[in-house]
Each structure stands twice: as structure tokens, then as C-alpha cells.
Amino acid sequence: MPSSVREKKTKLILEVAIKLFTEKGYAATTMDEVAKTAGISKGLSYFYFKNKEDLYMAVTKKAFDELKGVFRDIFKQKGRTGLQMLTDLASDYIKFAQANRMYNDAILNFMGIMQLYTQESGRQQIHPLILESEHFQKLLDIHHDCGKLGIQMVSQGIKDGSIRPELQLEVTFYTIWSMIIGYERLTGPVAFEEKEVKIHLDNWKPGFLKLMQDMLKGTIQAQKPQAVQASLF
Template sequence: MASSAREKKSKLILDVAIKLFTSKGYMATTMDEVAKTANISKGLTYFYFKNKEDLYMAVTKKAFDELKGVFRDIFKQKGRTGLQMLTDLASGYITFTKANRMYNEAILNFMGIMQLYNNELTRNQIHHLILESEHFQKLLDIQHDCGRIGIQMVSHGVKDGSIRPELQPEVTFYTIWAMIIGYERLTGPVGFDEKEIKIHLDNWKPGFIKLMQDMLKGTIQAQKPQVVQASLF
């Protein structure tokens, strides 16, 4: 089978899997259903992807590639300060997660897998078919690609003066990324009962962005309480 034909078949299976994982969820989707929906024989489907775990790792790699594109496009913009890049990244990341729920869940799932993988005592909790997937091995190589671009954004901001010079780029970026992931996760609880916690989603996002900017610029300063002199009588 020609290389181009192989790539088309592989892409078709991957696209169908993404649609099914998005609409039905990973657990409820079967390889048989993927093959049937793609109008490809079950045997040929297994030729391209050894099992559902392998297929999901392939989808996860595509998710990381798509997210890397968001990072790369922002970093390539000319005439932007590092602070402006990170501001755009925060908004771009949130937009990405809303438009690509399945990709976002796959990325977060992989981050959870890595927590187990990094500890020899918990690595055996990962399904062996995931560890055997060639796409999982590729993910190990590319997982920090987005981080590398984000670190460059912080370094650029330190150089152009838009970000505090004492900040360490690696620690700073991964802290910002953790904040953005946390924001995305909490939009559900916040949106469920805004009256209870007195936060509205419409004003939380700009408030979140401003706080992030203030942290990076160093404009957040603790104020000493004023001493008030008063007579007891």
C-alpha cells in the first residue's frame, strides 16, 4: 500500500475515533465501532492501531500537536512583548479547551499517566497496552514541546522588560500553565452556583488575566495596615 494511501487510512481512523471519543466517551467506544464508522475492516483498523489504548495514545499525540500549534502561532507574532504573549496564551488556551474538549481531556489524562510513570512504585498501575504503544513513546519525547515555547515567552518578557527580571523562566511558565489549567477546571464548579461564591464567569476571566499580569509585572505589593491612633475616652 502506497505511503500516501496508508496516511489517508490512518488519518481517517484517527478522525473517526476522535468524533466517537468526543460524542460517546473513551470507555463507551469500541474498536469495532471505529472500524464500522470508518467503513474499514476490523483487521485493517488493527493493522494501523494495535488496540484501543494505542489509538487513544495516537489521539493524545494529535491533541498535543494541536496545542503546540496554539503556542507556536502566538510566539511567532511579531512586535509582541513576553507579557502580551502570555496574556494571549491564557486566552488562547481557554479557547482551545472549549473548542476541543476531547483533546483537553486527553492531555490532562496523559499528565495523570505521567504522575504514575515517573514513580517506579506506581508505574505498574498503568495499563501495559499504553506502555507498549508506539504513540506513548512518542508522547514521552514531545510532552515538553509546549513548555519549551512557553519558557521562551517568559524569557522574552524578562529581556524586553515586560516581566520582572528576577523571575526564573522555567518555574514561572509552569506555574502560569498550572494556573490556566486550574482556571479551566474550576469554570464548571464556579458556573454551577455563582451566587453562592459571588463569582460570575463573565468577570472572573478578565480578573484572572489581570491577576496573572500583575504577578508577572510585579505590581502586586503587600500593604502595611495603617496605624490608627484613637483615644479610649
């Protein structure tokens, strides 16, 4: 089969799978339905992807590629300090996650798989068809690509003076990324009105960004309580 035809069919199946996974969820989507919606035979769909697990790993790789594009677009902007890049990254990641919910869920699901994969006993809990997927193997090679760009942003910030120099590059970036992921995950609970919790999305985001910036700049300092002089008379 000519490579151009194969590429078109692969792209079509991926697009259909992404649409169905988004609308129905991974568990409720079948390979039969993907093939039917794509207008191809079930047998042909298995020529491109061995099973649904393999297809989902291919979708996950595409999700990482799209997220890498977000990182890359920020990093290649001229005249931005490292601190400004990381601030932009926080906002753009949140936009990406909210606009591409299925992609973001696939990325977080892969991170969960990696928690198991890095432990010998944990690998037994991963579906064997995932481990056999060629796309899973590709993900093992590229899933740190976003992190590498983020680390360069921290490095740039230290060089241009916008980020304090004593910070360790890798630890700093992955800590910031974990904060951004956590923020995005908690937007739902925060948005749900709770009378006893005085926090709202409209004031949390600027507060979150400012706190992140203060941490990176080193402007957060512990304040010693001032002694209060009192008189009995």
C-alpha cells in the first residue's frame, strides 16, 4: 500500500477515534464503531492499529505532540524572559487542557501508567496490549520532550535574571508543571460553590500565577511575628 494512502487512512482513523473518545469515552467506544464511522472495514482498521489499546496509545502520542507544540510556540518567542515564558505556559496549558479535554485526559492517563511502569511489580497491572503497542514504545521515547523545553525555560530565566540562580533546573520545572496540572484539575471543585470555602476562579488564577512567579523570583519570605509591647498602665 502506498505510503500516502496509508498516512491518509491512519490520519482518518485517528481523527474518528479522537471524536468518538471525546463524545463517548474510551470504554464505550469499540473498534467496530471506529471502523464504521471511518467508512472502512473492521479488518482494515486492524491493519493500521492492532487493537483499541494500540489505537488509544496512538491518540495519546498525538496528544503529547500537540502539547509539545504549545511548549515549543512559547519557547521560540523572542524577547521573553524565562519567567514570562513559564507564566505564559501556565495560562496556555490550562487553555489547552480545557479546549482538548480528551487529549489532556490521555496525557494524564499515560502519566498514571508510567507510575506503574517504573516499578517492576507495577508493570503487571498494566494491560499487556498496552505494553505491546508500538505507540506505547514511542511514547517512552518522547514523553519527556515537553519537560526538556520547560527546563530550557527555567535555564533561560536564570540566565536573564528573572528567576533566582540557586534553583535546580529539573526540580524547578517539574515542580512548576505539577502545580499547573494540579491547578487545572482543581478548577472543577473550586468552581462548585461552597459557602464555607472563600475561593473563586476569578481570583484564584491571578493569585496562583503571582504565587508561582514569587516562588521563582524568590520574593516569598517568611515574616517573623513582631513583638508586641504591652503596658499594664
